[in-house]
Amino acid sequence: MARPKKSDAPDLSERVSLSAGAIERLTCPAGKQQAFMRDTEAPGLRVRVTVAGAKSFVFESKLNRQTIRRTIGDVKSWTIEQARTEARRLAVELDNGADPREVKRQKDAADTAERQRLQSIVVRERLTGLEAWAEYVKEGREVGFTERGPWGTRHAADHDTMSTAGGVAYKRKTKGVTQPGPLHPLLSRPLVKIDAPAVAQWLKEENAHRPARAALAFRLLRGFLNWCAEHAVYSAIAKPEAHKPKDVRRLIRKQTPKDDVLQREHLPAWFAGVLSDANPYPRAYLLALLLTGARKNELSHLAWEDVDFRFGGSMSIRDKVDGLRVIPCPAYLAHILAQLPRRGPWVFGAGAAAPGIGDTAAYNHRKALAAGGLPHVSLHGLRRSFGSLAEWVECPAGVVAQLMGHKPSATAEKHYRARPLDLLRVWHEKITAWMLEQAGVEFDPKTAAAGGLRVVNN
Template identity: 50%
Template structure:
């Protein structure tokens, strides 16, 4: 069918399948103030044209035998499919016995009331942050929740370390924003905060900034707060540049550095700390996962370790011979494998000191605890271990469909690879393994 010429008038007596061309040709009949073109696909959807040529999508329906209309939007701003979807939504609202105009009025009043409350100072960032954490807590892990608490903490508590020599805890990076009203979280306020935090603690500030963006996104999705926040207030260029780009960490143990590192770790005065650092390298876990390891998580009979995983909840990995040799030699002070030497019912709290001392003795300054996890992954490349095996031991999410849905590796299969990795690392480090003890499996 040939396309109608642009100057051909549209027949307003019949509903048609709305097109951009039909809307473009639509004109208001002479002598009338407005006219309506009906859509054949979405009952209730109209295009209104006025005498001066303005065109908009309109929803029209009957309510209590009276015609009601609600403007959807200008035809230049709304696509036809979007206007149809909105017309269907309004139709459902109407069929439920609700007047869309009344609901819009109530929503407008609710927003006005919320803004009024904020203007009076009754809704602060601190109050909303507390509601946000409580609402999200079921979706978060304990560590993630604790991180959010730390980000907003007041500080000023007496402490012996982690205070930059001040003798008291530092406030969390988000604390300066907590006293503000929610409505005052403007781009200007956040940029000023970002500039200060970017100078004082760039890495921690970058984490706080990401959490702040997530918080503000949540606010925009909640009816009580969405009128009080600017969705993109924390996403400005100045805020982003204040923290710079996160650098790619490259601290890793090379194969030829293993003898010096192991010798330095074994020379540490604390057997518990020495065992922790070696185990961290040999199983490639996250530092926090290993710190909270309990004796009940170790299955000597079936030679397995249950790791509390931040991604999947928990994972099982093999209990390799040398790791078990290290752990079985530790005293059972409390429920934790790596028990604190000063607190009766706690685990090691800060292994960084021992790591720093060992690395200094081995001339390996700059190597971090997370660098040991990175080292585990890197060293497995020498043995060409399947990437999925390494990821499963380390607790990384599967990266391919076959890994996610089709590959199931039992503990015994993981053990074949993991013991090979351990034996090779110890061989390079020139560490002798004691003969394994027989384990009853009856």
């Protein structure tokens, strides 16, 4: 029988001693999708060739009377000796009763688990508190965490300002930038490192220059850590007990109640300063704060559709406690509001965007106080002033609480007092008239109506 030429394709019916030349000449016979060339030195080692010409080393053997194959690797990546060594190793596994395919699956699964473990460690070490905080705030804005639903505007704004990075130029100052929020330095740390010692050190540093803000920031941080404790991912990373140790809680500075209020003798100078403001919007806003005792944000987001000048006047205020409360709109305040030009849906705003009257009003208020030589009174202090000044006309405490949107504090108030709007209006007008009298402001509702008080049909 003639010896085959070196250029001829190997005879696949016989075992051959694998060589680079034999592998190079190996082709897939016509009509087949793949073919195998067997090695003489390593039992079970094959070189597989596909109809497309791809070639790879393969281990083939019998297990439980079934043929099993496992790919070793591409002939371009593995040498013949490496493939033989791997084939012998797989043969030993098979002799020991192990299925090489199952061994590989287990090894791959173990490798995947190890990669995931290492990746989780990286995530655990790199995930910052700010990243988790952003998710927490987003959920609070959209869904909320109690039956009340999403957070209110003020509560959401507190979370933003407490975690802001700062560095923004002041609006009213020509120099300088805003400072980072109290929580920003702490939340910039990896979440896993926000533990009790870190919280204690952060409180000590913040207490040195802004203890009141630090106390509020701590309360917000406490809610955030409690949320992390129930989160599917962050519960394994965060230290939810970081705010609980006594050594941490004792660092919270107790805040004394604010007592910035307008006294009866302050009213002439206060009204004179506020009424002299050339800008009608902050002027009306400040008057409304004092004459209604409403919260700052409740009034700043007052829409024209919430004001009804008919039937004695009323205002529907978005209450942070009950959602909505309807109070009278005193004749003097109705006269002031009716004179405001309408610039959009908001009483104290321009356009469709949320009003930003608070900053302007606070600035103008400080100027009015300085012009009258009066002590500092914050915008919220005007709310306190309403409650304090109402006692001069011996207004029932329950009426004042209902006008201001306070929860009833007694059983009788909760279950046995249902005051109609007209009854509230009687006392509200008395309070307003007394304030105007003390301030020396002349106002006659009949004269004001005859002079062109506008009626707005809602």
